[in-house]
Amino acid sequence: MNRIISANPPSSVTLGKPAVRWLTVDEESAGQRLDNYLLRHLKGVPKTHVYRIIRSGEVRINKGRASADARVAPGDVVRVPPVRVAEAKPTDGPQAAPAREFPVLLEDEHVLAIDKPAGVAVHGGSGVSFGVIEQLRRARPMAKTLELVHRLDRETSGILLVAKKRSALKHLQDQFRERETGKTYLALVLGDWPDKLKVIDAPLHKYLVPGGVGEGERRVKVVGKDDPDGMRAITLVKVRERLPGFTLLEVTIKTGRTHQIRVHLASQGHSIAGDEKYGDFDRNKALHKRGLKRMFLHAWRLQFTHPANGERVELHAPLPPDLQAFLTPE
Incomplete structure (x- = not known):
């Protein structure tokens, strides 16, 4: 029989001997990437370990292997291998993401568009302790939802979309997928x-x-x-x-x-x-x-339909000074 667990597992799961678990995807999580879904449900498990168990094939969706960027759907059953949840570290510890805001191109109650600088990962994992999303969450502790809509390579600068509501996240991710x-x-x-x-x-x-x-x-x-x-x-x-x-x-x-x-x-x-x-x-x-x-790669323009009012939005992020200076040296 499949078991449904919440984002905060009971102490018997956290402190007892690790065992295989099954997570049943609910409507709220529909369309979310597998890596984000697991990171949300496996609080205390290092991000690098989460990505490792996905790559190894130990994580399964409906008994089939899946990649980190696979999308989960309502009713999907996700198999999670035995993992030990570490004790939560103090939020002001040395590994905590420092609070940071980024240049804002657009913001309302549904979506936040920022101009990401080069050299900053969009999220932690794969040898990176934290990224843009963790820094934003630390800078905005009262925000109920801050989720990446898409990705940019660490070396790439430019427009990055963040959803401020779960409904906006699903709407925007559907647009990217379609x-x-x-x-x-x-x-x-x-x-x-x-x-x-x-x-x-x-x-x-x-x-x-x-x-x-x-x-x-x-x-x-x-x-x-x-x-x-x-x-x-x-x-x-x-x-x-x-x-x-x-x-x-x-x-x-x-x-x-x-x-x-x-x-x-x-x-x-x-x-x-x-x-x-x-x-x-x-x-x-x-x-x-x-x-x-x-x-020299910069996410310069992004067009999408606003998840709330249905209007078409077009954003531009100018070339960063270092790239512009290379094009037009004195």
Whole structure:
């Protein structure tokens, strides 16, 4: 018989011998990512451990393996392997996320849009103690709900949406899933991008780097259209400006795959300037000396339908000063 547990398990579960548990997804959690769902229900379990049990296949949805970005639905039964819940640490301890606000592009009672700086993860986990969402929650202790609607790579700057109500979260995530949003990035790539190359429709496959430096790191590669592990990914490209040795692109993604823009552009022989995973490492060293200290990828424009009033919203985040300065040196 399946057992339903709440977000705060009874003390017998927390303090007793760990055992397999089953969580039944309710209506309130519909559409939430599996990793967020588990993090909400496994208070006291380190984020790195939560991601580890997902990757290992020990977490199951309706008896099937699932990835961290899988969406749960009402009535789904989530199997959780035995995990020991650590005692809660004081919120003012050394590992606590420091309170921090970020530049606000839009805010009302339903949604918060911020301009995320580069170098800040959107959430804790995978070796990062905390990210934007934990810092926002610490800065706004009275907020009932603050949930990430989507993700940005740690190295990427720009527009990030946060839901302030569960109903808004589901509405917005549905839009992202159904490709009803418009997400456009500014990317500076190496070389002269061909005018005719406007659509990249190439499946992507996630894998872990085996052995040596970077072992266990998550990477992504383009695979053939008949590859069973490939996930379809579509990227639209428009030339914004041509510069000596570079091309500034407006890149709109129709799917939200991990590292999609970085891998798609690099697969065409034009990697993003400063990309340390998929870029030209020798060129990156030279660019660093010229003042480009990070990857030149910025979430510039976002279009979506407001979850409450149904109006179409278009947000813009200007290029950060460091990227603008690289484009227009004195």
